[in-house]
Amino acid sequence: MELGSPGAAPGGVSVSAVLPAGGSGERLGGATPKQFCAVQGRPLVSYAVRAMERISWISDVIVVVSPENTETMKTIIEKYGHKKVTVVKGGITRHRSIFNGLKVFAENEFSSHLLQKPEVVIIHDAVRPFVEEDIVAKVVMAAKEHGAAGAIRPLVSTVIASAADGCLDHSLERARYRASEMPQAFLFDTIYEAYQQCTDYDLDYGTECLHLVLKYCKTNAKLVEGTADLWKVTYKRDLYAADSIIKDNLSQQVCVITNVKETLAQVGFLLPESLKSQIKVEAISQSLSKNDSHLQNIISGQCYNFVCVNDKRCAIQEIQELVDMLEKSNIPLLYPVVLISLKHQLDYCIWTKGKINITEEIGSTEVHLDISENNSFSIGMEDLTMIKKFARETKKKNILVYGLLIQCKDPLLLQETVNSAAALIMALIKDRNPELIGQLLVA
Amino acid sequence: MELGSPGAAPGGVSVSAVLPAGGSGERLGGATPKQFCAVQGRPLVSYAVRAMERISWISDVIVVVSPENTETMKTIIEKYGHKKVTVVKGGITRHRSIFNGLKVFAENEFSSHLLQKPEVVIIHDAVRPFVEEDIVAKVVMAAKEHGAAGAIRPLVSTVIASAADGCLDHSLERARYRASEMPQAFLFDTIYEAYQQCTDYDLDYGTECLHLVLKYCKTNAKLVEGTADLWKVTYKRDLYAADSIIKDNLSQQVCVITNVKETLAQVGFLLPESLKSQIKVEAISQSLSKNDSHLQNIISGQCYNFVCVNDKRCAIQEIQELVDMLEKSNIPLLYPVVLISLKHQLDYCIWTKGKINITEEIGSTEVHLDISENNSFSIGMEDLTMIKKFARETKKKNILVYGLLIQCKDPLLLQETVNSAAALIMALIKDRNPELIGQLLVA
Numbered sequence: 037m038e039l040g041s042p043g044a045a046p047g048g049v050s051v052s053a054v055l056p057a058g059g060s061g062e063r064l065g066g067a068t069p070k071q072f073c074a075v076q077g078r079p080l081v082s083y084a085v086r087a088m089e090r091i092s093w094i095s096d097v098i099v100v101v102s103p104e105n106t107e108t109m110k111t112i113i114e115k116y117g118h119k120k121v122t123v124v125k126g127g128i129t130r131h132r133s134i135f136n137g138l139k140v141f142a143e144n145e146f147s148s149h150l151l152q153k154p155e156v157v158i159i160h161d162a163v164r165p166f167v168e169e170d171i172v173a174k175v176v177m178a179a180k181e182h183g184a185a186g187a188i189r190p191l192v193s194t195v196i197a198s199a200a201d202g203c204l205d206h207s208l209e210r211a212r213y214r215a216s217e218m219p220q221a222f223l224f225d226t227i228y229e230a231y232q233q234c235t236d237y238d239l240d241y242g243t244e245c246l247h248l249v250l251k252y253c254k255t256n257a258k259l260v261e262g263t264a265d266l267w268k269v270t271y272k273r274d275l276y277a278a279d280s281i282i283k284d285n286l287s288q289q290v291c292v293i294t295n296v297k298e299t300l301a302q303v304g305f306l307l308p309e310s311l312k313s314q315i316k317v318e319a320i321s322q323s324l325s326k327n328d329s330h331l332q333n334i335i336s337g338q339c340y341n342f343v344c345v346n347d348k349r350c351a352i353q354e355i356q357e358l359v360d361m362l363e364k365s366n367i368p369l370l371y372p373v374v375l376i377s378l379k380h381q382l383d384y385c386i387w388t389k390g391k392i393n394i395t396e397e398i399g400s401t402e403v404h405l406d407i408s409e410n411n412s413f414s415i416g417m418e419d420l421t422m423i424k425k426f427a428r429e430t431k432k433k434n435i436l437v438y439g440l441l442i443q444c445k446d447p448l449l450l451q452e453t454v455n456s457a458a459a460l461i462m463a464l465i466k467d468r469n470p471e472l473i474g475q476l477l478v479a
Numbered sequence: 480m481e482l483g484s485p486g487a488a489p490g491g492v493s494v495s496a497v498l499p500a501g502g503s504g505e506r507l508g509g510a511t512p513k514q515f516c517a518v519q520g521r522p523l524v525s526y527a528v529r530a531m532e533r534i535s536w537i538s539d540v541i542v543v544v545s546p547e548n549t550e551t552m553k554t555i556i557e558k559y560g561h562k563k564v565t566v567v568k569g570g571i572t573r574h575r576s577i578f579n580g581l582k583v584f585a586e587n588e589f590s591s592h593l594l595q596k597p598e599v600v601i602i603h604d605a606v607r608p609f610v611e612e613d614i615v616a617k618v619v620m621a622a623k624e625h626g627a628a629g630a631i632r633p634l635v636s637t638v639i640a641s642a643a644d645g646c647l648d649h650s651l652e653r654a655r656y657r658a659s660e661m662p663q664a665f666l667f668d669t670i671y672e673a674y675q676q677c678t679d680y681d682l683d684y685g686t687e688c689l690h691l692v693l694k695y696c697k698t699n700a701k702l703v704e705g706t707a708d709l710w711k712v713t714y715k716r717d718l719y720a721a722d723s724i725i726k727d728n729l730s731q732q733v734c735v736i737t738n739v740k741e742t743l744a745q746v747g748f749l750l751p752e753s754l755k756s757q758i759k760v761e762a763i764s765q766s767l768s769k770n771d772s773h774l775q776n777i778i779s780g781q782c783y784n785f786v787c788v789n790d791k792r793c794a795i796q797e798i799q800e801l802v803d804m805l806e807k808s809n810i811p812l813l814y815p816v817v818l819i820s821l822k823h824q825l826d827y828c829i830w831t832k833g834k835i836n837i838t839e840e841i842g843s844t845e846v847h848l849d850i851s852e853n854n855s856f857s858i859g860m861e862d863l864t865m866i867k868k869f870a871r872e873t874k875k876k877n878i879l880v881y882g883l884l885i886q887c888k889d890p891l892l893l894q895e896t897v898n899s900a901a902a903l904i905m906a907l908i909k910d911r912n913p914e915l916i917g918q919l920l921v922a
Contacts, residue, residue: 196656202701203700203702204629207690216637244650244653460914478867
């Protein structure tokens with residue numbers, strides 16, 4: 037997730053990007069413009085900024101926002117640690133905003149220092165969060181060769197023209213037409229010339245940059261087949277879809293850290309096996325302190341899900357170490373991290389019937405685990421209160437802590453119980469529900 | 480949710496509907512055709528069928544599926560209690576499938592008995608789950624007057640034509656064009672004539688019914704502005720969106736049933752108040768048996784969320800009564816119902832310090848609630864096992880049972896604790912997560 041060192045751009049050209057983010061989001065039906073709507077706690081515009089900024093060969097990212105949102109945008113940039121970004125005040129229409137963004141490279145009007153003019157400029161939308169480097173590179177290469185290029189997608193519905201009486205005039209043959217999507221890219225001088233030459237009517241009523249360079253620079257843009265994930269967040273349902281896609285993307289890998297005594301090691305072995313059918317699993321079986329670099333590698337490889345398998349003696353202390361490592365890594369800065377503290381109580385292993393009280397020191401808090409006389413476990417409220425308190429603190433760091441208890445009296449049922457724990461772990465990871473933090477689930 | 484008695488159709492015409500459901504769902508990227516993908520446990524096609532079937536003035540709903548899916552479709556119809564439906568085998572293209580669907584009203588080829596030919600036939604998609612009666616009526620009225628009509632939506636992206644070299648030829652002025660959506664409606668004789676006259680090329684490569692009636696019957700369809708929810712489930716993200724929209728729709732109302740002693744009535748009062756800021760609340764404060772008709776009205780008014788506030792003495796028994804009522808009502812047939820069993824332990828009210836064991840008889844299962852000696856509560860594993868077992872049983876009836884415990888020692892903190900319970904209730908309702916059933920959350 038770290039920004040790469042400046043890499044070679046496709047075709048060796050210098051490249052920067054302009055992101056118009058001035059829209060009002062009327063179609064979304066809410067008060068907040070859609071680019072500022074939170075998805076997994078982070079404004080949509082931050083995803084698009086990140087998608088551009090992480091591409092090593094993109095030098096500058098210009099975000100154009102309406103004047104009243106300048107401060108909001110600056111706060112977002114600071115909060116999510118965005119680099120490379122310059123915020124520019126937009127105009128009253130999309131074209132005027134893009135033009136303002138381009139001026140930063142050509143005039144002194146919009147920034148204290150003139151930014152280095154790129155050979156190719158990418159134009160992308162603040163509300164298209166999922167653009168991959170691959171398609172951006174293709175569009176940039178095509179722009180270098182043709183002067184302009186844009187991503188396209190097949191039409192989902194037939195397009196029709198209506199007559200003045202509101203009746204069908206004709207329908208277009210779907211195969212001949214495409215939807216024009218983003219990103220687009222242009223030789224900077226070409227698109228800048230088009231904007232300088234175009235009319236006020238173009239600036240006020242047009243929306244399509246490819247059209248401007250065709251009309252004013254006789255440049256026929258190269259069309260590049262884009263992937264399905266380029267779609268634009270337009271309606272509320274698109275926000276829902278974006279949220280689900282991000283949660284899906286974050287649910288690809290889990291790291292299971294087991295630090296238990298040998299008599300209890302079964303769960304540490306069985307659990308990763310059970311999870312493997314559903315998710316990529318990295319299993320670490322030594323104690324944390326002995327294995328910092330391995331875990332560090334997993335964290336910096338962008339793992340967003342952790343299960344700590346504890347016996348009675350460790351628990352929160354070990355989790356706190358992981359929380360500290362995650363915090364240092366900046367991993368929770370962009371996406372919420374799920375951290376599940378799994379305890380197991382396998383009474384057929386080590387305990388005898390009778391009342392036992394195991395107390396452990398965690399900071400200044402005491403944890404009680406009671407085994408009541410009827411040979412069933414019980415969870416003390418003190419435990420629950422402590423987990424909750426801890427989870428509330430770590431949530432401020434964008435780390436979602438949940439508790440999970442495996443309780444199994446019968447060795448023959450252990451596999452089944454572990455499978456049920458794996459199902460709960462997958463549910464917690466996929467859901468990332470911030471309201472359920474600090475709860476103790478039981479498998 | 481009950482099917483209405485046959486109502487008067489708009490304009491007094493007889494109306495039936497054809498739903499092509501033969502698509503392979505290539506764009507979705509899965510093995511299951513999208514119309515059979517489950518959303519909240521139910522295949523998408525069932526939502527579209529239901530949307531048509533619940534409109535009282537629609538007589539028959541013809542679902543056209545590919546031959547290999549006929550049995551699947553018949554099973555769906557039986558499982559979800561669909562009425563009015565006839566399953567017809569489709570052809571190899573969309574147009575051929577629709578034609579087969581229409582033939583049911585005109586030829587003996589496809590069904591054992593010829594269905595009554597409607598004056599107006601609606602054509603809708605199996606993968607557009609959210610169509611409202613209002614827009615269907617508008618389209619039917621327009622079809623009666625103009626011979627054909629279809630819902631349209633503004634274009635989301637600019638539409639462009641590409642030249643043979645893969646470069647931009649021209650872009651369309653977005654304001655002049657519309658996306659053609661569904662439902663569409665036709666005078667039956669008009670659309671049937673169009674299908675009878677059209678060429679094999681039309682049947683194999685065309686997709687737009689409005690185009691056929693224009694070409695072969697000189698009928699210019701009336702275009703009707705549709706609502707945003709008419710969109711077609713095309714990609715995986717659309718399935719995510721559909722799932723979220725359905726969960727949203729199911730989270731509009733909660734019924735809080737309080738059956739507690741006076742000393743504990745505070746929660747029964749405070750909780751609905753706290754919930755009211757987030758959801759419509761129906762509060763019932765008497766015991767269930769005394770209030771059957773009121774509760775029955777709430778259930779048949781399509782309430783999908785229930786909170787039972789219990790003191791120590793009732794619990795599962797009361798919930799079982801509600802489960803029975805819900806089962807009888809058929810409400811869980813189409814959508815999962817959330818049922819939260821809320822217990823409160825307010826030890827400042829009635830309990831003194833010391834070890835207490837309250838045992839209650841529930842069927843043959845005993846529940847223990849222990850108050851341990853340090854004046855904190857604990858949850859026995861026996862309780863948890865019992866809730867889980869019960870929840871697993873009710874899940875088979877599409878009723879999702881969760882446990883929630885309010886524990887509060889300090890009267891001054893009661894409001895805060897109740898607010899936290901309300902937040903958990905909202906999270907459970909909005910999520911409807913089947914993996915978390917039988918868990919006991921603590922506020």
